Amino acid sequence: MALLVPAGSGASAVPAVVEAYIHQREGNAEAALDALERALDEDPSSAFLRAEIARTLGRERRYDEALAVVSEGLSVRPDHPDLLLLRAQLLQVLGRSEEAAEAASRAAQAGAGDRAYDLAVRIRESLGQVDEALELARAWAEASGSADAWFARGRLLGRAGRTDEARTALRRALDKDPNHRAALRALAGLEAEAGNAAQAEGLYRRVIEVNPHDVEARFRLGQVLLKQGRVDEALEVFEAAERWSGGDPTLRFRLGVLLLQEDRPAEAETVFRTMAQAHADDPRAWYLLGVSLLAQEKYAEALDALGRVPESAEEYPDALVRRAIALDSLDRADEARKLLEGWLADHPDDEEVTLALVGFWEDRGEFRKGVEVLERYLADHPTRNSRVYFTLGVLYDKLKDWAKSVEAMKRALELNPDDPYALNYLGYTYAEQGIHLDEAERLLLKALDLKPGDGFITDSLGWVYYKQGRYEEAADTLRKALEAQPEDPVIWEHLGDALVRLGRDEDAAEAYRKALEFAPDSESVRGKLEALE
Template structure:
């Protein structure tokens, strides 16, 4: 830190600093009792605010432990004694950021800048917070002030230029990075970002020159070399692109990013033998180096990536090492994203229990089995997974859900209670057990479980809604039911099922005029749900709107696969034909 910013401002008494030094030595030597006595001596020492030194050190200790509230408290005490210390204010702002209190951090920095508007570090911190808070105009203004005060601030140019790039304001970005290059001509970053701008503008010759210059300045910075490769490919200069890939591999034969990209390029160019050789090489490498898997995930499984490219690479790699569980998991993810469920299930099923992705593969495969109504296979899968990972309560949660789907409620209860014996306060398990009790006809026990969930997680919208709806279905405690559901709706205002619950409470209270628009909104939010449609029909019927009620009942019946008789009975009572 700069000498002028030694925290806090060095003051009058040597004794407090001597005590702090003794305290640090005591901590380092593992003498907590002695160090505590030293701290007490520091706090009790004469001189008014001499405790600020200790407050600062205590704040740093709390920061290291991640106790941000305590760190803030000690820093505020130190600032009260030394209100002119820029360092302490910036330290407090950083603590506020760790507390996820961005407005608090802004308040601290604005107070600092009001007293010292030339504090460049404070302007830089404020700009980053404003950017994070989604206030780009304010962030740009703060960065411009920082640059006006200190034109040598490299990080200010880079942050401001990147902000303009993010806004696609190419002229402004170009102006900033040109200033950067003029001031720091030997810094690769300015040339690299100028090259990106030129490439976006279609000025490929200028981009090529700038990329090459950035590589000359820092050959170890690979991002420039990959950008150059992409530019060569855009320009149709594939031979140059291949030479760049080969140069990267010559520098580092284990460079998975270059190797896999070159393999894909060979495949797309019809050079199947060379592609297969590279895929096999990095497939074998992946058995001992997780970086290969990391490249696959970052470059080919990202949400914006083309899944077909990942599929080509993974199939080629699995051809070389067909028993590689981790590659099978990634292949399962790719096929799932491509909605090729059979292939996804086949890959997930080949992930062995010793794979780092075993638990994720089991969860994915269980979901797909459920999606395709293959519940017996899902039960077998989870039973074996529990044998392999007896401490994994999620597997018991899934298994309980599969038993529930087959109406095997006693087995579901047993499975979930086993999991709760391991994690008594697991709200997912408690909620699922409550649902099982509800379907089993044991509503008092359902209510008790939902109350437990809410006690542990007062903002659990699903539990609030479930308890409120259960009361409504039973016709009891309707005022409390309304309060619970209103709380849930405040948390999930556009949830069709919670909206339906509120309308159903109104219905049960006899408030049919109020119930109808709420239920109709629920039906718009969840248009395929037959129960909600039936509720809308019930409200129409109570209001004497027979035609509308019949229409709702018919549409509900079309969507309902089981328990259809109540709807049929309602249609017949209204004298309507049953489709």
């Protein structure tokens, strides 16, 4: 509570306000409220006193009462900025976000300043109303030009994917306040995402210089260094972050996971082995140790680590699948199968383990058994997981049952219309069958929009062009596919076929020779080459 009463408050109210302040310091909210009520009797038009009563009620979590007091004040002073801001804060606490956003905007327009704008922007952002939040941030920046305003605008522009504008706004924030940590971190994040490692590194170091306690900035700096392959420097930064955090074990886990993501399983193993030894009862440590060992093909050690994950742990089903992989890799396939089947006997609704068992049969060329597992699962467990139908479609394709493969792929796309792999599979299947070629082209162009430059999808599109008789386009497209997948024999064969149609037999023969270089046992390609020679 403020001790000084603003000018305009009745002088007779001052003793009661001072008394309320003393009671507030003593923690006696009821006595403070009683004194403030007496002060309000002396000065009934005081917005200041109503705001103090509302704040005191709010501290006691009597939010509805506080809001009623503020509303009474606004009936007399409808444009009072402090009351409007207080109303917005109370409405937010009560979960009435839309009303809170409107009240905060009114408070900002009435002159409540940065706090009102900031609240209005954050509420709109939390409601997913990014455009509205951006407009508020623009108005805020024009009204005050503060670093916080430009930071809010930059953060929102980044969220909207308008990266260049976001950078500009964040730099404006830093022009206003070179030590604005949030703007420094946000700009560093944008540069890191864009692959501008040097800029990101410099910005994160600046954040740490401004606030050495910023553990998250240290972790992000380590991440940037790790992506550059500067492992020793990164580990030093991570160790410093851990020291500044007071030994927070979650940082160790995050480091280990990051090392796994960066395909550094040996370093991850070191991290998780230390964690497992220090926290032997933590299943996450054993699980992640097992993952890092499995990635290094240390199957026996991985089997031991994963076996220490108890069945009660959240990680257990995935640990079980990885145990099966380790067993299979140790030529203990029967044990792997029994492990998966045993779990499914008691947990028939476990979709991930079901898919693992399907993968077990697929790896052995037992496609029919894989289909039986999935069909049995789908009969009892309707799913929204497109991957289940995609897997089923692949198995039917390998069984050369193209009608059922197409049916499954269509179902996968109903569940996930933007799955580039299902789009590619269906498009290529149509091309192979020489049917629905216009539809195949549409599917594959969409797949390429989702995964630009993908060599296999580009090959499928080139093959559609070939089937349509558009041989020049086919050859050009297949060459683009080879830029991404220069050692794929199928793409070289497809290119050879297109070149034959164009009458360029010498170039076609060279393409077939490249296909044989990568698939020397291909009788189909050998026959085509012999026909040209």
